Each structure stands twice: as C-alpha cells, then as structure tokens.
Amino acid sequence: MLLSCNKGKKFNSEEWKHHDVLAGSRLSMVDDLIGSKILISKSKNQVVDLLGENEFSDAFGYSVWYKSEFLGVDPIERKDLIINFSPDSIVRDVILEGWKLDEDGNIIKVSSKDL
Secondary structure (H helix, E strand, C coil): CCCCCCCCCCCCHHHHHCCCHHHCCCHHHHHHHHHCCCCCCCEHHHHHHHHCCCCEECCCCCEEEEEEEEECCCCCEEEEEEEEECCCCEEEEEEEEEEEECCCCCEEEECHHHC
C-alpha cells in the first residue's frame, strides 16, 4: 500500500481532471492509479486523455508531474504523481513523491517511505 492513511478510491478520469487540489480528491485515487498499473505502456496522448494536461514536465518531456494534494492551508507541502516516459514516449513507471519547504524556503524531497 502506498498511502496507508489514504481513503482509497477507484481511479475516475473525469474526477481526476476536475479535481480540488486542496480537498485531496486526486490523492484518494492515487493508490488505485498506481496499483492498477493503468498507465504503464500507455502513450503520452493516452495519458493526457485519462489525466488531462500535466502541470509540470522536465525539459525533455521524459517526466511529467500532476499535483495530487497540498497538505495544510499554506501550500508548503505537496504530493505529486510523477509519470516517467521512455524515449519513445511510452509510460515506463508512475510514482508518488512528496515535497516541502524547509525553514529557509528551500524545496526538499520527502522520502517515499514517509508518504
């Protein structure tokens, strides 16, 4: 189980696309989305059809990020769904990563075991 405190919910494409980041509606579907491996071997276009346009990507387009949830009122902590693609634009893997700001305002990665 990826998120033991998560109230698991079946992945729903329309609900994912029309989410409320502050309410954590995406986060409730992450276990199913990752565990079912629904995205593995899909093309970038198929991913966009299922999840909508991504919020961030790397310079080469090999990884894309979707915001899953902000933690707390002030968005200083966040969990992101990261989808990694092969050079031929096919999904290689899907992971959940956490990020937060430290006391100096630097972004630090939260260990996946703490998610």
